[in-house]
Amino acid sequence: MANDKKVQSITDIEVDFAQWYTDVCRKAELVEYASVKGFTILRPYGYAIWENMQSIMDAEFKKTGHVNVAMPVLIPESLLKREGELVEGFAPECAWVTHGGGEKLEERLAFRPTSETMFCDHWSNILQSYRELPMLYNQWCSVIRWEKTTRPFLRSREFWWQEGHTIHETAEEAIAETEQQLNCYADFYENVLAIPVVKGRKTDKEKFAGAEATYTVECMMKDRKALQGATSHYFGDKFSRAYDVTFTGRDNTIQYPHQTSWGSTTRMIGAVIMTHGDNNGLVLPPKIAPIQVIVLPIAQHKPGVLEGANALKDRLVKAGLRVKLDDSDNSMGWKCAEYEMKGVPLRVECGPRDLENNQCVLVRRHDGEKIAVSLDDLETAVQEQLVLIQKGMYDKAKENLTQHTYEAHSLEEAKKLQSENGGFIKTMWCGDVECEKRMKDEAGMSSRCMPLEQEHLGDVCPICGKPAKKMIYWGVAY
Amino acid sequence: MANDKKVQSITDIEVDFAQWYTDVCRKAELVEYASVKGFTILRPYGYAIWENMQSIMDAEFKKTGHVNVAMPVLIPESLLKREGELVEGFAPECAWVTHGGGEKLEERLAFRPTSETMFCDHWSNILQSYRELPMLYNQWCSVIRWEKTTRPFLRSREFWWQEGHTIHETAEEAIAETEQQLNCYADFYENVLAIPVVKGRKTDKEKFAGAEATYTVECMMKDRKALQGATSHYFGDKFSRAYDVTFTGRDNTIQYPHQTSWGSTTRMIGAVIMTHGDNNGLVLPPKIAPIQVIVLPIAQHKPGVLEGANALKDRLVKAGLRVKLDDSDNSMGWKCAEYEMKGVPLRVECGPRDLENNQCVLVRRHDGEKIAVSLDDLETAVQEQLVLIQKGMYDKAKENLTQHTYEAHSLEEAKKLQSENGGFIKTMWCGDVECEKRMKDEAGMSSRCMPLEQEHLGDVCPICGKPAKKMIYWGVAY
Numbered sequence: 018m019a020n021d022k023k024v025q026s027i028t029d030i031e032v033d034f035a036q037w038y039t040d041v042c043r044k045a046e047l048v049e050y051a052s053v054k055g056f057t058i059l060r061p062y063g064y065a066i067w068e069n070m071q072s073i074m075d076a077e078f079k080k081t082g083h084v085n086v087a088m089p090v091l092i093p094e095s096l097l098k099r100e101g102e103l104v105e106g107f108a109p110e111c112a113w114v115t116h117g118g119g120e121k122l123e124e125r126l127a128f129r130p131t132s133e134t135m136f137c138d139h140w141s142n143i144l145q146s147y148r149e150l151p152m153l154y155n156q157w158c159s160v161i162r163w164e165k166t167t168r169p170f171l172r173s174r175e176f177w178w179q180e181g182h183t184i185h186e187t188a189e190e191a192i193a194e195t196e197q198q199l200n201c202y203a204d205f206y207e208n209v210l211a212i213p214v215v216k217g218r219k220t221d222k223e224k225f226a227g228a229e230a231t232y233t234v235e236c237m238m239k240d241r242k243a244l245q246g247a248t249s250h251y252f253g254d255k256f257s258r259a260y261d262v263t264f265t266g267r268d269n270t271i272q273y274p275h276q277t278s279w280g281s282t283t284r285m286i287g288a289v290i291m292t293h294g295d296n297n298g299l300v301l302p303p304k305i306a307p308i309q310v311i312v313l314p315i316a317q318h319k320p321g322v323l324e325g326a327n328a329l330k331d332r333l334v335k336a337g338l339r340v341k342l343d344d345s346d347n348s349m350g351w352k353c354a355e356y357e358m359k360g361v362p363l364r365v366e367c368g369p370r371d372l373e374n375n376q377c378v379l380v381r382r383h384d385g386e387k388i389a390v391s392l393d394d395l396e397t398a399v400q401e402q403l404v405l406i407q408k409g410m411y412d413k414a415k416e417n418l419t420q421h422t423y424e425a426h427s428l429e430e431a432k433k434l435q436s437e438n439g440g441f442i443k444t445m446w447c448g449d450v451e452c453e454k455r456m457k458d459e460a461g462m463s464s465r466c467m468p469l470e471q472e473h474l475g476d477v478c479p480i481c482g483k484p485a486k487k488m489i490y491w492g493v494a495y
Numbered sequence: 496m497a498n499d500k501k502v503q504s505i506t507d508i509e510v511d512f513a514q515w516y517t518d519v520c521r522k523a524e525l526v527e528y529a530s531v532k533g534f535t536i537l538r539p540y541g542y543a544i545w546e547n548m549q550s551i552m553d554a555e556f557k558k559t560g561h562v563n564v565a566m567p568v569l570i571p572e573s574l575l576k577r578e579g580e581l582v583e584g585f586a587p588e589c590a591w592v593t594h595g596g597g598e599k600l601e602e603r604l605a606f607r608p609t610s611e612t613m614f615c616d617h618w619s620n621i622l623q624s625y626r627e628l629p630m631l632y633n634q635w636c637s638v639i640r641w642e643k644t645t646r647p648f649l650r651s652r653e654f655w656w657q658e659g660h661t662i663h664e665t666a667e668e669a670i671a672e673t674e675q676q677l678n679c680y681a682d683f684y685e686n687v688l689a690i691p692v693v694k695g696r697k698t699d700k701e702k703f704a705g706a707e708a709t710y711t712v713e714c715m716m717k718d719r720k721a722l723q724g725a726t727s728h729y730f731g732d733k734f735s736r737a738y739d740v741t742f743t744g745r746d747n748t749i750q751y752p753h754q755t756s757w758g759s760t761t762r763m764i765g766a767v768i769m770t771h772g773d774n775n776g777l778v779l780p781p782k783i784a785p786i787q788v789i790v791l792p793i794a795q796h797k798p799g800v801l802e803g804a805n806a807l808k809d810r811l812v813k814a815g816l817r818v819k820l821d822d823s824d825n826s827m828g829w830k831c832a833e834y835e836m837k838g839v840p841l842r843v844e845c846g847p848r849d850l851e852n853n854q855c856v857l858v859r860r861h862d863g864e865k866i867a868v869s870l871d872d873l874e875t876a877v878q879e880q881l882v883l884i885q886k887g888m889y890d891k892a893k894e895n896l897t898q899h900t901y902e903a904h905s906l907e908e909a910k911k912l913q914s915e916n917g918g919f920i921k922t923m924w925c926g927d928v929e930c931e932k933r934m935k936d937e938a939g940m941s942s943r944c945m946p947l948e949q950e951h952l953g954d955v956c957p958i959c960g961k962p963a964k965k966m967i968y969w970g971v972a973y
Contacts, residue, residue: 052574052616053604056567061632064563085542089534089653090606090637091590096530109597112569114606116591117652118641126531128568128592128606138530154539159568159636163596174595175567 027358030296034240035168041290042169045299045359055167055174059283062359065307066286067177071157073209073304074179074281077201083153083181088135090158091126096134100259103133106226110162112174128161133227133252133278136182137260140274144264147186150274151194155181170287171244171495178282184262184274188253191275195251198279199232202247210285211302211410212236212292213418214246215441215490217466222450225278229253235465235490237418238291241439243465243492246288247281287495292414293383299360300383302410303403310399311356312342315349315368325372329365329395336396338403357382362406363399383410422490427479431491432460441465441492445485447478455480462491505836508774512718513646519768520647523777523837533645533652537761540837543785544764545655549635551687551782552657552759555679561631561659566613568636569604574612578737581611584704588640590652606639611705611730611756614660615738618752622742625664628752629672633659648765649722649973656760662740662752666731669753673729676757677710680725688763689780689888690714690770691896692724693919693968695944700928703756707731713943713968715896716769719917721943721970724766725759765973770892771861777838778861780888781881788877789834790820793827793846803850807843807873814874816881835860840884841877861888900968905957909969910938919943919970923963925956933958940969 027040042048047063050056059067075085091114098104107130114126129135136154144152159177167173181198185191199216206212214234224231228250236246257263257273266272293300303309310333314326323344330342341361343352356364360382367377377395379388379402390398421440425431431442442462446452453464467487478485505518520526525541528534537545553563569592576582585608592604607613614632622630637655645651659676663669677694684690692712702709703726712724735741735751744750771778781787788811792804801822808820819839821830834842838860845855855873857866857880868876899918903909909920920940924930931942945965956963 049617049621051567051613053567053569053571056569058567058613058617059565061562061564064565067565068563084539085546086539087537087542087545087637087655089529089531089536090639091531091534091653093531111595112592112604113594114590115593116603117589117639118643119587125594126590135529135536139527139536142527159565161568161595165596175569177565 027296027298030239030294037296038287038291038294039169041294041298041358047286047299048169053174055164057167057169057173057175059177062307063286066289066301066305067283069305069307070209070285071179074205075157077205078155078179078181081153081197081201083155083183086154086156087158088129088132088139088156090129092129092132092134094125094127096138097127100134100227100256103227107131107162110164112161112163129158130160130162131278131280132156132180133182133256134260137256137262137276140184140262141260144184144262144274146265147267147272150264151183151185151190153181153183153194155179168287170284170290176282176284178280181277181279183277184257185276186266186274188275191253191277192251195230195232195249195277195279198277199234199249202249202279202281203234205281206234206236206246206288207411209302209304210289210292211407211414212246212288213411213415215418215466215468216470217468217490219248219466220450220453220464220489222453223464225250227252227255229255233466235492236288236292237421237441237492238288238495239294239417240291241417241421243441243494244284244288244291245465245494246285247279249279250277252276252278293410294360297354298358300410301360301362303362303407306360306362307339308341308356308359308361309339309403310341310363310365311361312340312365312367313349313352313356314342314344315366315371317344319369321372322367322369326367329367329377329392332395333365333399336400338399363402365399381406381409383413424474425479426475428455428459431456431462431479435460435462435491435493439493441490443472443474443488443490444479445475445477446487446489447481447483448486449478449481449483452478452480456491460491461493463494465490465492465494505774505776508717508772516765516769516772517647519772519776519836525764525777526647533642535645535647535651535653537655540785541764544767544779544783545761547783547785548687548763549657552683553635555683556633556657556659559631559675559679561633561661564632564634565636566607566610566617566634568607570607570610570612572603572605574616575605578612578705578734581705585609585640588642590639590641607636608638608640609756609758610634610658611660611734612738615734615740615754618662618740619738622662622740622752625742625744625750628742629661629663629668631659631661631672633657646765648762648768654760654762656758659755659757661755662735663754664742664744664750664752666753669731669755670729673708673710673727673755673757676755677712677727680727680757680759681712683759684712684714684724684766685889687780687782688767688770689885689892690724690766691889691893693944693946694948695946695968697726697944698928698931698942698967700931701942703728705730705733707733711944713970714766714770715899715919715970716766716973717772717895718769719895719899721919721972722762722766722769723943723972724763725757727757728755730754730756771888772838775832776836778888779838779840781840781885784838784840785817786819786834786837786839787816787881788818788841788843789839790818790843790845791827791830791834792820792822793844793849795822797847799850800845800847804845807845807855807870810873811843811877814878816877841880843877859884859887861891902952903957904953906934906937909934909940909957913938913940913969913971917971919968921950921952921966921968922957923953923955924965924967925959925961926964927956927959927961930956930958934969938969939971941972943968943970943972
């Protein structure tokens with residue numbers, strides 16, 4: 018890999034989706050592999066997408082009273098081990114620091130795989146009274162989970178994320194927080210990333226290690242595989258008890274607070290690529306695109322063209338948009354391909370004749386539509402198009418989700434639907450983990466979630482025939 | 496420490512500056528110690544200061560074309576070792592990951608102490624032509640250096656920073672970048688943190704491991720000790736050669752790019768505390784204060800007071816200021832002490848009589864001055880005061896720096912001046928490391944920098960009597 022410095026072309030999306038994905042990640046210069054196996058580098062263009070995601074999410078978190086903090090990255094093994102389920106879930110994937118300052122450490126330290134233990138330890142040191150509750154904390158950082166097989170954004174030994182951690186006076190308040198943050202993620206996926214989601218609860222088998230309940234937003238990629246978008250967990254007072262986090266309640270008794278955590282990661286960039294991308298490369302929703310509008314002058318050597326293009330760019334920048342003008346010597350064909358590969362939502366073309374006619378041409382990345390607009394209406398027209406693009410991308414993704422969500426009434430039917438169409442298969446379910454395992458073993462599907470919006474598809478579990486408790490979604494997941 | 500959940504009062508600054516410092520850090524709720532020895536937690540109020548610093552700096556970096564990236568946190572030992580001086584300087588302070596995913600690693604990995612090696616490794620994989628230069632990268636992250644003794648913000652095993660890394664076609668361009676970033680830091684210290692600095696070059700003894708030249712901004716704390724504020728390094732093509740970073744030049748030959756790096760850390764928060772703080776706690780410059788204005792209603796139970804205070808707050812928020820209203824049941828005395836401890840630059844008091852007279856009272860944190868202002872002029876008056884406070888704080892710090900910078904013409908005189916007054920001692924210097932060591936051994940002072948603005952204090956080195964080459968600053972440093 019060190020030798021082919023540039024990806025020359027990308028694999029056809031219909032031929033090999035996985036290879037197409039990796040090619041786009043590299044050709045659009047989002048990520049590069051590092052010399053450390055399983056680790057990736059976020060390059061400027063990829064990181065700029067992440068920065069846009071961060072700034073929108075961070076503002077949302079702050080609106081509901083959350084504050085940012087920074088916890089130490091290393092966790093003593095004894096601290097990590099105090100909550101049994103968590104350590105069972107994460108210890109096998111930990112990276113361990115055993116030496117520091119030239120000496121062997123008395124106790125080895127885990128690079129954080131997640132920080133519940135650190136937040137609890139801190140709270141046990143500072144929390145005193147119910148008056149200080151809730152504590153609504155978040156941190157932006159990287160974590161390490163020693164995965165065996167890795168893929169850019171989707172599964173990397175180190176990844177970047179935000180992890181929210183909160184404690185509350187009552188269980189009700191903590192449950193409300195878990196729901197609020199799930200909705201926050203769903204809104205972000207749908208309104209910002211233009212990716213429709215199914216909101217639901219994870220089964221006990223699939224939930225976060227140590228959680229009472231895990232909620233998720235599940236999305237469907239273009240290859241109809243499922244991707245877990247973000248999760249929100251309710252812990253009850255289990256960790257509080259394990260880490261001795263207490264407060265004096267309103268009635269003057271010592272109580273344990275109720276806890277939540279919720280996280281979303283750079284995997285969201287992977288979700289964007291696999292939901293919207295095509296054979297020309299990346300397709301970015303306007304709200305997170307580092308460049309929203311690329312201005313390309315046609316026949317730029319002709320008098321007045323570059324000045325006209327620059328004036329046009331300046332007007333769009335002034336209107337608050339993220340705009341770039343490419344007046345390099347590269348050919349028009351090369352430039353079009355380059356900014357299509359980079360997923361820039363809108364291209365503005367202006368040549369000598371356009372400027373003569375007081376117009377320019379807008380070309381939309383996601384559907385190729387061309388619109389000639391008068392320069393008098395430039396700002397309004399461009400802003401309208403960006404709104405339409407955002408909506409158009411969502412609608413297209415929603416169609417994919419709707420078209421490829423199927424209903425099954427037997428294990429055989431579920432298996433057949435999945436192998437023929439992919440997508441989400443919805444069935445009733447008895448709630449028994451044995452049926453969940455059978456679905457995995459025989460149809461290759463894991464449970465995605467029990468949607469919050471339940472439907473009644475029948476009275477019995479199609480796997481075992483016992484009475485059904487919930488409607489559940491199955492799929493083949495990333 | 497786990498037992499005294501709150502710091503009750505802070506030590507007198509005149510009695511024990513070091514203890515005063517630690518007390519303020521904790522009582523103002525900036526940091527807390529963690530269960531991992533030598534590591535600290537940035538609490539919400541401390542992190543909010545850091546966020547304000549970050550957003551101002553990040554915008555400045557971007558104005559000059561820098562882009563953010565994220566590099567892996569772990570560095571293979573063999574990669575770290577390729578540049579001899581760097582590894583000699585940092586290896587003794589490294590934390591090492593030796594196990595991952597339940598297995599011993601074939602090669603141990605260092606938690607990054609600094610990332611020159613990673614950037615070079617990446618560049619060796621992607622750089623092709625002079626057309627791609629300069630590459631102007633930055634990353635915000637945490638690093639680990641296994642220090643023996645630690646203090647909040649000043650010396651912590653993990654700290655948060657930005658590290659800029661750039662490569663350029665020519666040495667001239669790289670040197671210009673080094674200078675530009677040094678000036679960027681100096682401006683940030685003086686205009687944002689209200690801390691005057693001395694800009695200069697480090698001696699070979701004090702420069703960054705592996706650098707050709709290290710430039711620094713040095714500041715003086717209230718106890719007249721020196722603090723290295725931020726550094727900017729020029730590497731020449733030394734790392735490029737060690738890591739085989741090459742490009743095809745304009746003349747079609749294979750060339751090595753010239754490199755810089757520059758960094759600033761959460762230690763800047765420590766600099767703010769020790770430059771501006773007093774016996775009532777923190778004093779924050781308005782530009783980085785999480786709360787710029789605290790509104791305190793007097794006799795808030797009386798009719799109209801809370802409404803009046805709220806209206807006043809809303810007006811200031813609308814004017815773009817960071818404002819908080821405290822309408823809790825705590826006493827006025829408690830509230831005043833609380834927001835003084837937290838260093839809020841301006842307090843707005845409004846009681847029934849003020850509101851009757853269409854006025855309120857502004858109280859400045861840094862000098863206690865009270866100003867009655869008409870509510871008609873509220874926004875203008877508050878904004879003016881914040882500008883005056885920012886300037887007043889700078890002037891006060893500048894006075895401290897000027898008053899305690901002394902000139903010496905012999906080692907004895909330098910020693911006496913330091914022991915009697917502290918501060919910076921400026922002398923001529925022959926450039927010999929042996930004289931530098933003697934100053935350290937006999938007068939307890941390290942060289943701070945050779946200021947860019949040189950003065951001619953004499954012709955000989957006062958330590959050895961040989962011809963002098965440079966004027967140099969000495970001090971006792973944090």
